[in-house]
Amino acid sequence: MQPTVEVPMFSWYIWGILIVGTFLMTLIGTWLIARRWEK
Amino acid sequence: MNPQYLNIPTPTASMITGSIIGVGVLMFVAIFLGVMAKRKWMSFEEYLVGKRDIGPWVTGLALTGSYISGWAFCGSTAVVYTVGFSGMWFAGIWTLVGIIPTVWLAATKTRDFAAKLGAATIPETIGRRFESKGLQTLIAASMLFFLFIYSVGQLKAAGTVWFAVTGLPPIWCLLISVCIAWLFLVLGGYMGTQWFIAVKGAFLGFVGMLLGVWALIYAGGFTEISKALMVQNPKLLGLINPSLPHIGMTQLFSSYIGILATPVIFFTMSIGFPHNVSRFLGMKKLSRKEFVTLCFVVWLTAGIPVMLDCSSNGLVARIIFGGNLLANKQWGADLSAPMLAWAVGGTGMLSMYLTGLIGAALGTLSAMVFIMSANVTRDIIKLWWPETSDKSMLYLGYFLIALFLFLPFWWTLNKPPALLAVFMGLAAMGLGAIFFFVTVVSYYWKRATKWGAILTVLYGTAATLYGGWAVLGRKPPLLGMGTMEWILIAGCFILYFAVSLATKPPSKELINKLFSPMQ
Numbered sequence: 421m422q423p424t425v426e427v428p429m430f431s432w433y434i435w436g437i438l439i440v441g442t443f444l445m446t447l448i449g450t451w452l453i454a455r456r457w458e459k
Numbered sequence: 460m461n462p463q464y465l466n467i468p469t470p471t472a473s474m475i476t477g478s479i480i481g482v483g484v485l486m487f488v489a490i491f492l493g494v495m496a497k498r499k500w501m502s503f504e505e506y507l508v509g510k511r512d513i514g515p516w517v518t519g520l521a522l523t524g525s526y527i528s529g530w531a532f533c534g535s536t537a538v539v540y541t542v543g544f545s546g547m548w549f550a551g552i553w554t555l556v557g558i559i560p561t562v563w564l565a566a567t568k569t570r571d572f573a574a575k576l577g578a579a580t581i582p583e584t585i586g587r588r589f590e591s592k593g594l595q596t597l598i599a600a601s602m603l604f605f606l607f608i609y610s611v612g613q614l615k616a617a618g619t620v621w622f623a624v625t626g627l628p629p630i631w632c633l634l635i636s637v638c639i640a641w642l643f644l645v646l647g648g649y650m651g652t653q654w655f656i657a658v659k660g661a662f663l664g665f666v667g668m669l670l671g672v673w674a675l676i677y678a679g680g681f682t683e684i685s686k687a688l689m690v691q692n693p694k695l696l697g698l699i700n701p702s703l704p705h706i707g708m709t710q711l712f713s714s715y716i717g718i719l720a721t722p723v724i725f726f727t728m729s730i731g732f733p734h735n736v737s738r739f740l741g742m743k744k745l746s747r748k749e750f751v752t753l754c755f756v757v758w759l760t761a762g763i764p765v766m767l768d769c770s771s772n773g774l775v776a777r778i779i780f781g782g783n784l785l786a787n788k789q790w791g792a793d794l795s796a797p798m799l800a801w802a803v804g805g806t807g808m809l810s811m812y813l814t815g816l817i818g819a820a821l822g823t824l825s826a827m828v829f830i831m832s833a834n835v836t837r838d839i840i841k842l843w844w845p846e847t848s849d850k851s852m853l854y855l856g857y858f859l860i861a862l863f864l865f866l867p868f869w870w871t872l873n874k875p876p877a878l879l880a881v882f883m884g885l886a887a888m889g890l891g892a893i894f895f896f897v898t899v900v901s902y903y904w905k906r907a908t909k910w911g912a913i914l915t916v917l918y919g920t921a922a923t924l925y926g927g928w929a930v931l932g933r934k935p936p937l938l939g940m941g942t943m944e945w946i947l948i949a950g951c952f953i954l955y956f957a958v959s960l961a962t963k964p965p966s967k968e969l970i971n972k973l974f975s976p977m978q
Contacts, residue, residue, distance in 0.1 A: 428685035431544045431698050435552075435770055442555040442762065450754040453563055457747035458976055 464781030465802055467794060470626035474801075477810030478625050482632060485818050486639045489655050493643030496651035503849035506648035506856075507579040507833055509741035511570070513650075515749040517657045518566075519756030522738045524660030526558055526729060529616040529820035531765055532663060533796045539773025540795035541785065542703070542712050543688070543695030548721040549711040551769035555762040556722050557729025562754050565730060568902035569739035575973060579740070580830070581733050581898060582838040588901060588973060589909035590965050592842055598897065599838030601916050602733050602890075605923075606827045606834075609886040610863065611879050613827070614871040617820040620797045623790050624813055630872055636817060637864045640825050644860050649741050652829050656738075659815075659822040660760055666815040667764025670800055670808065674775040675767075677803040684771070687778035695777060707930060708884070710939025717941030724944050728891035730899050734826040772799055779803075824867060832859040882927040885943070889923030892947040896955040904959075905970050911959030915951045922947050 468474075500506045535550035569584070578584040582602065586595020614637075618629035643651045678684050688695045694702065703713035710717035729735060745753065776784070776795040779802045784794055800812035836852045836859070870879070897912045926943040930936050938946075964970070 428689055428693075428696055429681065431696050432681045432685065434698060435544075435547070438552055439763075439766060442559075442766075443758070446555060446559045446754060446758045446762070449559065449563055450751055454747050454751050457750065 461781045461783055464783050465779050465798075466783050467623065467787060467790075467798060468801065470624060471806070473806045474809060475625045475627065477806050478621070478813050481810040481814030482636070482817055485814050485821075486635065488658060489639050489643045489821075492654040492658065493646035493651045496643075496647030496654055499650045500648050503837075503852050504579055506853065507837060508573070509648070509650045509653065511574060511741050512743045513653060513741050514743055515745060515753035516756055517653060518738055518742045519562075519753045520657035520660035520664075520760060521653045522558065522561070522660070522735060522757055523664060523761040524656035524658075524819075524822045525734045525738055525826040526554075526732070526761055526823075527660070527663050527667075527765060527819055528823040529613055529816060532667070532768065532819040533616040533620065533793065533816055535765070535769035536772045536776060536796035536799065537792035537794075539770060540776045540780075541773075541792045542700055542709075543692075543697065543777070544770070544774065545697055545700040545712040545718075546773065547770040548698075548718045549724075550773070551725070551765045553722045553725035554729075554765040554769070555758065557725040557727075558735075558757055558761050559754065560726065561730045561735055562757055565736050565899050565902070566739045566742065566753060567745060567750070568899070569736055570742045570744065572902060572973060573740050580833045580837050581737055581740070581894075582834065583842075584740075585898060585901060585912065586838070586842075588965070588969075589907075589912060590969060591909040591913075594909045594912055595838055595842060597913060597916055599834040601893065601920055603831055603834045604920065605886045605890045605893075606733070606831050607863070607866075608879060608882050609890065610824055610827050610831075610867045611870050611875050612867070612883050613824040614820050614867050616793060617817045618871045619790055619793050620813060620816055623794055624797060624801075624809060632817070633868055633871060636821050637868045640821050640828075641857075641861050641864055644825055644829055644864075645857050649829070652825055653738065653741060656822045656826055659818040663815050663819055664760030664764050666811050667768055670796075670804070670812065671764060671767025671772055673803050673808070674772055674799055678771075678775045678778060684774050684778060688774060691777065691781060695774070704936075706939045707936035708940050710941045714939065714941070716945070717939050720941030720944040723948060724888055724891065727895040727948065728887050731891035731894035732887075733830055733890070733894060733898075734823070736894075736898055737826070737830055768796070772796060775799060775803075824864065828860055828863040831863045832856045835859055878932075881932040882924065884931050884940075885923050885926045888926070888940075888944055888947060889919055892922075892944075892951045893919035896951050900955065905974055906959055906964055907955070908959040908962045908964050910962040911955045911957075914958050915955040918950050918954050919947060922950055 538546040538550040573584045576587040582595045582598040618633055621629045621632050700712050703709040705714045776799040797812050801809040836856045896915050901907045929938045930940050930943050
């Protein structure tokens with residue numbers, strides 16, 4: 421997690437993965453709960 | 460001061476006028492909502508919890524509003540401005556990892572348990588879930604203690620920024636704000652608080668998103684930000700900064716033990732915060748579509764704006780102001796977010812940001828103060844002296860709300876006692892570690908017992924006090940903040956499960972009633 425001097429964009433890649441990852445987490449988790457919703 | 464970068468501007472007439480108008484509108488909205496909500500309650504019970512008919516939009520926005528405090532809105536940007544990218548782990552990049560599971564795990568369960576048990580507060584819900592008045596009292600006392608400590612610093616950022624932006628002493632702005640907060644809490648009760656926090660949540664989500672996206676465009680995108688930071692100091696781009704001390708607060712930026720603790724802190728803190736979970740007490744029974752709406756509202760308003768606040772905003776502020784804000788001994792990095800708003804969007808954006816910040820501080824404080832007041836009236840006095848009239852409880856509640864609002868106000872203007880200031884840093888972690896297990900895990904694990912819950916509360920409280928001393932009070936610190944989080948979580952986990960397994964569970968009738976689908 422430290423080679424930012426060589427690759428200045430490295431931290432942004434991790435940041436982007438976190439943004440997309442948490443979005444997918446929200447989407448998939450909500451879908452999994454909603455599909456088992458009691459009528 | 461480095462002339463290569465921008466500096467803090469001197470307050471202008473338009474900055475002062477814009478700020479006064481913004482806060483004036485906020486106060487007007489608060490009074491209006493309080494008056495409207497006054498018609499919605501007829502009894503002490505309804506004052507505390509409404510009619511349990513609030514929909515997903517208001518509930519979701521209110522959750523955002525209670526969770527995003529002055530610190531989340533302002534302090535998170537300051538952390539990243541100061542230490543660079545490595546600050547984002549603690550500053551809130553994990554916000555969604557906490558707040559979305561709060562909706563998943565706590566929303567419908569809190570609503571159903573409270574409705575089945577006829578409970579109006581979280582301590583009452585849990586006390587009745589374990590058939591224990593002693594546990595209800597202990598939880599109320601523990602919440603009161605932690606929320607009191609945590610509330611002390613809530614207005615600090617708002618007061619500081621108000622003074623820096625307008626040049627006017629914060630006393631009148633904050634005094635009028637807390638008086639109006641008292642008015643809408645007294646008039647509107649739970650409903651009024653929920654509505655005000657929801658409006659604030661929507662506004663914060665909008666301002667946070669606008670500022671975050673605007674700042675990224677203003678800076679020329681990710682590549683330009685990286686290039687500018689490389690020129691200043693390449694360490695600002697590192698995801699970890701090992702040169703900072705590995706004990707004390709900075710462990711969260713400097714070591715893997717600290718950084719790995721940050722998602723756990725955000726997960727337990729969001730789910731464990733009583734002022735978050737209480738947003739579901741007055742919620743209606745949701746359909747599938749309404750549940751999905753609730754998740755979407757929270758993701759949109761709490762997730763993305765805070766993730767920008769706690770990462771790119773601080774970095775853009777750094778490339779605009781360099782280290783100039785740090786050189787200011789009076790305010791330091793606290794001004795990074797409002798100054799960023801001014802630099803990218805001028806006076807209009809600054810006024811909106813300041814209004815949002817005062818709303819953030821006041822909304823979170825109001826949510827906490829309302830719970831603290833109910834901890835005393837409903838969970839202690841009414842519990843042990845049920846013959847006390849509802850009218851007496853209401854009047855006592857009004858007084859306690861005034862008291863709990865006034866003390867943070869007082870300590871914003873005057874330095875809080877040293878001990879309070881030290882423990883404040885760990886109060887959020889303590890609240891999270893204890894009430895994640897005692898509240899939310901107890902909704903799912905039938906075998907949990909009151910003794911497991913009691914020992915978790917006692918251990919968590921004692922460990923937090925020790926942590927306050929070992930991490931923040933002692934010079935030099937004995938432990939890192941992340942290590943302390945692991946000690947807190949591991950101890951609460953072991954005690955909650957081991958003691959529960961070794962002691963007698965609640966009656967089968969109660970368990971069947973609670974864990975059967977709601978009719």
